[in-house]
Amino acid sequence: MSEPLAIGVDIGGTKLRVAVVDTEGRILERRRAGTPAGDAEGLIAALRTVITEVGEGRLPVGVGIAGLVTADGTVRYGPNIGVRDLPLADALHEVTGGRVVVVNDASAATFGEQRFGAGRGASDLILLTLGTGVGGGVVVGGRLLLGRGGFAGEVGHLIVAEGGRTCPCGNRGCLEAYASGTAIGDMARERLVDLTVESTLREVRDPSGPQVSTAAAEGDAFARSILEEAGRWLGVGTAALTNVLDPELLLVGGGASRATAPWLLPAARASLQSHLVGSQWREAPRIELATLGDDAGVIGAALLAAEHVQGRGTVPTGLAT
Ligand SMILES: [Zn+2]
Structure with missing residues (x-):
């Protein structure tokens, strides 16, 4: 069995996807839940539940979310999810204790396709x-x-x-x-x-x-x-x-x-x-x-978190918590 590398999270307007990803971009385990709309606290609580369910040790967590995300992991504006100025990387770091990176969902999907999809x-x-x-x-x-x-x-x-x-x-x-x-x-x-x-x-x-x-x-x-x-x-x-x-x-x-x-x-x-x-x-x-279809986002987010922790320079410094 391959080693888990990182946890990827994809937050869309209606669904949360969470997956444990290995070094080859394969999904070892996954969870899905509804996205609590317009409720920042509910969103953090739902994420904590699903991340804890799949969490093995303190794996780095990468998140892709529909919205404008600053380099330090604050969701400036997420109209589909109904959040504004939410410091998501900081909040998830507090509840998971691990390293967290947060980017726009389509950016995460792009990285996933480039690493292990059609763009390999x-x-x-x-x-x-x-x-x-x-x-x-x-x-x-x-x-x-x-x-x-x-x-x-x-x-x-x-x-x-x-x-x-x-x-x-x-x-x-x-x-x-x-x-x-x-x-x-x-x-x-x-x-x-x-x-x-x-x-x-x-x-x-x-x-x-x-x-x-x-x-x-x-x-x-x-x-x-x-x-x-x-x-x-x-x-x-x-x-x-x-x-x-x-x-x-x-x-x-x-x-x-x-x-x-x-x-x-x-x-x-x-x-x-x-x-x-x-x-x-x-x-x-x-x-x-x-x-990669719907999995591109979780795979890309997980790889971004892992590569950031490894200091591979694929993401700018200052991105993660
Ligand atoms: Zn336009």
């Missing part, structure tokens, strides 16, 4: 997660990019069309407003106002992103065109990211990635190629599906 062996990569929104993260030179305040990697809010579609963040024209599962449903509904459009989606009241993907899989040309449009915007966004960061790999994950991939990814690859600076003189990075 790639030292420079970007993950984009397509779901309700568009999240993601950046690894540069094998190191997770957190930026000055811990807020780096918000690839979904890269503005691809100034003055364009409204994004839930309050800005207009963000990539999220064109390539999230939500945006795919929205774009389909808006186009169906044109009564000359033929589609089986007319039989669906208020089609959602998954319904667009289902229709595409059943051969609906209109649904496919919506996914291709989202893919073109993804290409615009990934070209901008590639022009700045020159990664070798672009990974697409999240709940809306697999079903949309047959139409979205080819369109994204073509659009990336056509928007990339000097594209005739270079090879565009590959765009591939992520492979």
Whole structure:
């Protein structure tokens, strides 16, 4: 049996996932619980319970949480979880006694994919997660990019069309407003106002992103065109990211990635190629599906904690408690 390395925690808007991870990124044990919404004390208590259940000795704990997280592990703003200015690393250190690092959930997932998922062996990569929104993260030179305040990697809010579609963040024209599962449903509904459009989606009241993907899989040309449009915007966004960061790999994950991939990814690859600076003189990075699914966050968070404790320089100093 392999040795436990660290505990990874993934805190989403509805679910907490906790896992004990080994040196090969394998999950040895896992727990799930509901996320107590809008209740910081309840959240800490729930985390203490599940971490204690799987805790073996004083393993380092890595946490990924949906929200803006500072480098010292304070959740500045977590709208889906309903917390503000919560010093989560300090609070968990008090209840577990071990070392704790806290990062944004998509950043943790990016690190997991880079270490043991589809990005294994790639030292420079970007993950984009397509779901309700568009999240993601950046690894540069094998190191997770957190930026000055811990807020780096918000690839979904890269503005691809100034003055364009409204994004839930309050800005207009963000990539999220064109390539999230939500945006795919929205774009389909808006186009169906044109009564000359033929589609089986007319039989669906208020089609959602998954319904667009289902229709595409059943051969609906209109649904496919919506996914291709989202893919073109993804290409615009990934070209901008590639022009700045020159990664070798672009990974697409999240709940809306697999079903949309047959139409979205080819369109994204073509659009990336056509928007990339000097594209005739270079090879565009590959765009591939992520492979760890819902486990990417717990695996990445655990590895971040372990590598920080080992002083391997994969995370900035000052990140952990
Ligand atoms: Zn935005």
